[in-house]
Amino acid sequence: xxxxxxxxxxHLGYQQYHVPERRxxxxxxxxxxxxxxxxxxxxxxxxxxxxxxxxxxTLTDVLDTLDVLRTLxxxxxxxxxxxxxxxxxxxAQWLDLFASMGLATRLDDEPTVVGDVAxxxxxxxxxxxxxxxxxxxxxxxADHAALVTHGQFKPFDYGTWDAEEIIERATxxxxxxxxxxxxxxxxxxxxxxxxxxxxxxxxASADERDDRGYNVVTFEDDVAIAxxxxxxxxxxxxxxxxxxxxxxxxxxxxxxxxDLDGTVVVVHVDGEGDPITPAAVEExxxxxxxxxxxxxxxxxxxxxxxxxxxxxxxxxxxxxRVRELGLSEAARDLDETIRASKVADANVADEVESRxxxxxxxxxxxxxxxxxxxxxxxxxxxxDDATDDGAVTTGDDLIDGGDDxxxxxxxxxxxxxxxxxxxxxxxxxxGDGGGGSASESAPEDPEDQSTMEEYL
Numbered sequence: 001x002x003x004x005x006x007x008x009x010x011h012l013g014y015q016q017y018h019v020p021e022r023r024x025x026x027x028x029x030x031x032x033x034x035x036x037x038x039x040x041x042x043x044x045x046x047x048x049x050x051x052x053x054x055x056x057x058t059l060t061d062v063l064d065t066l067d068v069l070r071t072l073x074x075x076x077x078x079x080x081x082x083x084x085x086x087x088x089x090x091x092a093q094w095l096d097l098f099a100s101m102g103l104a105t106r107l108d109d110e111p112t113v114v115g116d117v118a119x120x121x122x123x124x125x126x127x128x129x130x131x132x133x134x135x136x137x138x139x140x141x142a143d144h145a146a147l148v149t150h151g152q153f154k155p156f157d158y159g160t161w162d163a164e165e166i167i168e169r170a171t172x173x174x175x176x177x178x179x180x181x182x183x184x185x186x187x188x189x190x191x192x193x194x195x196x197x198x199x200x201x202x203x204a205s206a207d208e209r210d211d212r213g214y215n216v217v218t219f220e221d222d223v224a225i226a227x228x229x230x231x232x233x234x235x236x237x238x239x240x241x242x243x244x245x246x247x248x249x250x251x252x253x254x255x256x257x258x259d260l261d262g263t264v265v266v267v268h269v270d271g272e273g274d275p276i277t278p279a280a281v282e283e284x285x286x287x288x289x290x291x292x293x294x295x296x297x298x299x300x301x302x303x304x305x306x307x308x309x310x311x312x313x314x315x316x317x318x319x320x321r322v323r324e325l326g327l328s329e330a331a332r333d334l335d336e337t338i339r340a341s342k343v344a345d346a347n348v349a350d351e352v353e354s355r356x357x358x359x360x361x362x363x364x365x366x367x368x369x370x371x372x373x374x375x376x377x378x379x380x381x382x383x384d385d386a387t388d389d390g391a392v393t394t395g396d397d398l399i400d401g402g403d404d405x406x407x408x409x410x411x412x413x414x415x416x417x418x419x420x421x422x423x424x425x426x427x428x429x430x431g432d433g434g435g436g437s438a439s440e441s442a443p444e445d446p447e448d449q450s451t452m453e454e455y456l
Contacts, residue, residue: 002115003041006215006225007033008048008150008180009200011086013061016204017264017292025233026053027064029201032230033214034068038075042216044114045077048180048198049084049124049150052094057087062094069103079104080112083123084150084180107148111140117219118142120172122149124181127160137172144219145172150180153195155188167193176223178215183208185215187225194223202232206266206294209237233291234263242273251276251295252284261289269297 010030016022037045052061072079081104083093098104105112107121118140125133137147147170153163163177167190176194185199198215200208213229236258240251251269258265265285269276278295285293 001218001220002043002117002144003216003218004044004046004114004117005033005037005040005042006046006048006178006196006198006217007201008198009050009084009183009204010047011050011053011200011202011204012065013057014053014202014204017294019292021291022233022264023061026202027061027068029212029230029232030065031068031071033201034071034077036214036228037072037077040216042077044119045072045079046119046146046148046178046217047079047081048148048178049082050086050180051081051084052087053204055087055089055094057094066098066101066103069098073103078114080107080114080119080121080148081105082107082121082148082150082180085124085126088124109137111138111142111145113140113142115219116143118145118172120145120147120174122147122166124150125161130161135166135170137170140172144175144223146176146178146217146219147172147174148178148180152181153177153179155190156182156186156195156197158182163195164190167191175219176217176225178217184210185213185227194225196225201230203235203264206235206264209235236260236263236265236290238265238267240267240269240271242269242271242276244272245274246271247274248276248280251281255281255285256288260285263290265290265293267293267295269295270299275299 010026010033012026012030013023014026016026033045051065057065069079079098081095083095083106087094093106095104095106099106107119109120109122111118111120113119120137147166149166151161153159153161155163166177167174174193176196179195179197182197183200183204185197187194187196189195196215196217199210199213201212201214203212211229212232213227216226216228218224218226238255238258240254242250250273251267255265255267265282267278267281267285276295276297278297281295282293
């Protein structure tokens with residue numbers, strides 16, 4: 001019998017809501033996993049990708065991670081991992097640095113045997129590179145085999161990468177696929193193979209309401225998957241449905257019914273009541289000890305823009321302006337990538353390049369056609385506005401947009417990220433595609449070659 005902890009999506013270094021305490025929370029959750037592994041009866045910790053939130057973690061994040069890995073190493077608990085899309089670099093990965101220090105094993109197409117299980121790894125692979133994969137894994141002599149990989153897999157509803165194809169084409173019979181990328185824990189079975197997501201160890205989005213945790217996977221006669229929770233910062237969710245005549249006082253009353261000390265407060269307002277100012281509710285929550293407060297009023301008022309401007313969520317105003325510009329489908333997609341999604345800042349340039357290449361390679365020329373004008377805005381006005389605002393509407397301009405994103409990623413203005421956007425279905429990063437023969441190498445990025453040296 002072999003028992004391991006299956007974890008992933010730790011997103012170390014993510015300073016959610018731009019609050020330092022949230023960065024510390026992500027590291028604290030990872031440390032809990034290591035301490036549980038040391039105290040529990042497990043043979044290894046298996047990490048399914050996105051150890052870091054960004055491919056350029058700070059020196060503090062790297063040192064804190066080394067400290068956690070040394071805790072495992074001192075207890076003779078091996079740390080086995082693959083590279084996720086958030087942390088992927090074009091050449092050597094941070095995981096390679098930890099492996100060179102004897103603190104981790106980067107899984108690939110060769111078996112790493114722990115107990116009576118052979119573990120294999122497949123790093124995150126962008127969609128455009130998956131057709132070239134061969135799923136050629138070296139043979140093993142263990143009783144069981146498991147593949148650790150990162151991506152959004154079918155047959156899960158959000159899947160874009162077919163796990164059944166991997167199972168059918170792989171040269172090794174897997175008892176389980178231990179998955180990362182999806183932040184909600186979920187398990188399915190394909191024939192006699194178990195597919196399981198461990199979920200994230202901290203809430204990377206306010207939409208992730210379920211308790212955080214990890215899986216304990218036992219390989220014996222069959223595969224058994226159990227769930228263990230983690231003690232993470234509390235999120236307080238307040239849903240307010242305002243009746244006619246009710247307003248901000250009623251919202252504050254509902255928020256005040258909760259113990260807010262040290263919490264992240266997420267308020268959603270709906271109903272027939274009066275308009276509210278989100279900032280007034282957020283200030284109320286902060287005064288009562290909340291670490292962070294975010295208020296969203298889902299209602300629309302015809303005269304709202306004429307009577308009052310709220311900066312509680314400036315992205316809403318930007319999204320409205322983007323809709324009015326009549327941008328092409330591709331340009332709107334890149335706007336989401338650069339400005340509003342959870343793609344790590346340093347990964348934006350690679351993401352933009354990957355998405356443009358996918359559209360071009362797949363022949364989706366219509367994606368570059370401007371959208372019809374909305375809300376009475378004439379096409380001429382849209383064209384003028386797009387030119388004045390520097391909007392991206394052509395294939396060449398999209399590539400230029402990627403260059404601008406690269407500048408932002410390398411120290412320019414960073415895209416807004418309040419951590420509230422839901423998980424994107426795919427976060428393609430043109431990085432190292434995967435371990436061993438199950439990958440396709442990407443061109444070198446001279447900028448990345450000195451990154452390890454800079455941190456060391």
